[in-house]
Amino acid sequence: MAKARVWHFIEAQILEVIGVEYIDEIKVLACSDEENYINKHKFRVPFVSGCRELGEALSRVRERAVLIRIQVLNYMDDDELFAFAKRISTSYDLVAQTKQMGRLPVVLFAAGGIATLADVALMMQLGYDGVFLGSEVFEGSDPFKRTCSSYSSCCDALQ
Known part of the structure; x- marks a missing residue:
C-alpha cells in the first residue's frame, strides 16, 4: 500500500x-x-x-x-464522545461501546470461500463473531465426525 x-x-x-x-x-x-x-x-x-x-x-x-x-472515536475523550453522540442523534452508550470495541457493535460474519476449519480459525482470530461454512465441509463420508475431529485438533493446536 x-x-x-x-x-x-x-x-x-x-x-x-x-x-x-x-x-x-x-x-x-x-x-x-x-x-x-x-x-x-x-x-x-x-x-x-x-x-x-x-x-x-x-x-x-x-x-x-x-x-x-x-479513527475519529479513538482520539475522543468522554466529553467529546458525548457531544458527538448528541450531534449524530444516537446514545452515548452506543458511541462509547463502538470506541471500546474498535468496530461497529454488530455481529460480524464471514462468508464465502470458507471451506476448511483452518479458514474458520483464521476468521475467528481476525475478530469475526461467526462464520458461514461452505458446503464443501459437509461433503465426503461422515462429515459430522470429520468436522468434530478436525475442530478438536484445530482448537488443541491453537491453544
Whole structure:
C-alpha cells in the first residue's frame, strides 16, 4: 500500500504503474481539497480512503474506495464522545461501546470461500463473531465426525 494525496491523481497513476496493491488516499495538509477526490473509477488498483462520518464514508464507497479508515472515536475523550453522540442523534452508550470495541457493535460474519476449519480459525482470530461454512465441509463420508475431529485438533493446536 502506498499513499497519494487527495486530488493528486498523477501520484495515483504513478503508484498504479509501479504496481502497488492499494492506494491510500490521504489528506496531508490543511489546504487539501475536501471536495475533489481522485476519480477512482479510472484506476484498476483499489483505494483506501479515510472519513470522519457515515456520509463521507458512503461518498468514498461511491467513488470506489474498497477500504474505509475511520479513527475519529479513538482520539475522543468522554466529553467529546458525548457531544458527538448528541450531534449524530444516537446514545452515548452506543458511541462509547463502538470506541471500546474498535468496530461497529454488530455481529460480524464471514462468508464465502470458507471451506476448511483452518479458514474458520483464521476468521475467528481476525475478530469475526461467526462464520458461514461452505458446503464443501459437509461433503465426503461422515462429515459430522470429520468436522468434530478436525475442530478438536484445530482448537488443541491453537491453544
